[in-house]
Amino acid sequence: DTGVSQDPRHKITKRGQNVTFRCDPISEHNRLYWYRQTLGQGPEFLTYFQNEAQLEKSRLLSDRFSAERPKGSFSTLEIQRTEQGDSAMYLCASSPVAGRRYEQYFGPGTRLTVT
Amino acid sequence: GQQLNQSPQSMFIQEGEDVSMNCTSSSIFNTWLWYKQDPGEGPVLLIALYKAGELTSNGRLTAQFGITRKDSFLNISASIPSDVGIYFCAGQRGGAQKLVFGQGTRLTINP
Numbered sequence: 001d002t003g004v005s006q007d008p009r010h011k012i013t014k015r016g017q018n019v020t021f022r023c024d025p026i027s028e029h030n031r032l033y034w035y036r037q038t039l040g041q042g043p044e045f046l047t048y049f050q051n052e053a054q055l056e057k058s059r060l061l062s063d064r065f066s067a068e069r070p071k072g073s074f075s076t077l078e079i080q081r082t083e084q085g086d087s088a089m090y091l092c093a094s095s096p097v098a099g100r101r102y103e104q105y106f107g108p109g110t111r112l113t114v115t
Numbered sequence: 116g117q118q119l120n121q122s123p124q125s126m127f128i129q130e131g132e133d134v135s136m137n138c139t140s141s142s143i144f145n146t147w148l149w150y151k152q153d154p155g156e157g158p159v160l161l162i163a164l165y166k167a168g169e170l171t172s173n174g175r176l177t178a179q180f181g182i183t184r185k186d187s188f189l190n191i192s193a194s195i196p197s198d199v200g201i202y203f204c205a206g207q208r209g210g211a212q213k214l215v216f217g218q219g220t221r222l223t224i225n226p
Contacts, residue, residue, distance in 0.1 A: 043216050
């Protein structure tokens, strides 16, 4: 049974650099979500895809952030010109379209540290 | 920003005690979920609730969907050391697909 996987688990980068994270959802799940979590807070929604279509973006997703899911399978989240405020855990989740579609299953996250 | 208020923010209990925590909102939610998160890991889904008044169990965990649809409760019976972690409530509103999370309840157990 393969759950949601994320790569890398940890990333340290210097301010101004670009970073890209990858998420592989549960294989039969059509929906894929990105959240961001800072210390002491719950996850906050960034964006979600149904298959390859990006259907909603949060205002938290500034123009430095871009997410793709080109073939409706894995997704990437890129942050350009990173800032120290981007330091957080980036979580990916997936869910089925039908049935229990609000049950989102999370990956282990990518911890980003911007120095 | 967060729309769900979790209480208490932290709990320090003895092993074997029962635990109760809750989550409230000023808005109506259609679905409530409870997650547990260990340090450095992603949240793990514990229980999902779909109807007002619904009471659902998962082992020693029991959760309820409040009648007003503005709150939810989680109980853990006979706590054990592996129950340590942060518990998050999450809700889904209207036609939105995203989840809104509370700020978490940190559970610490003294052996």
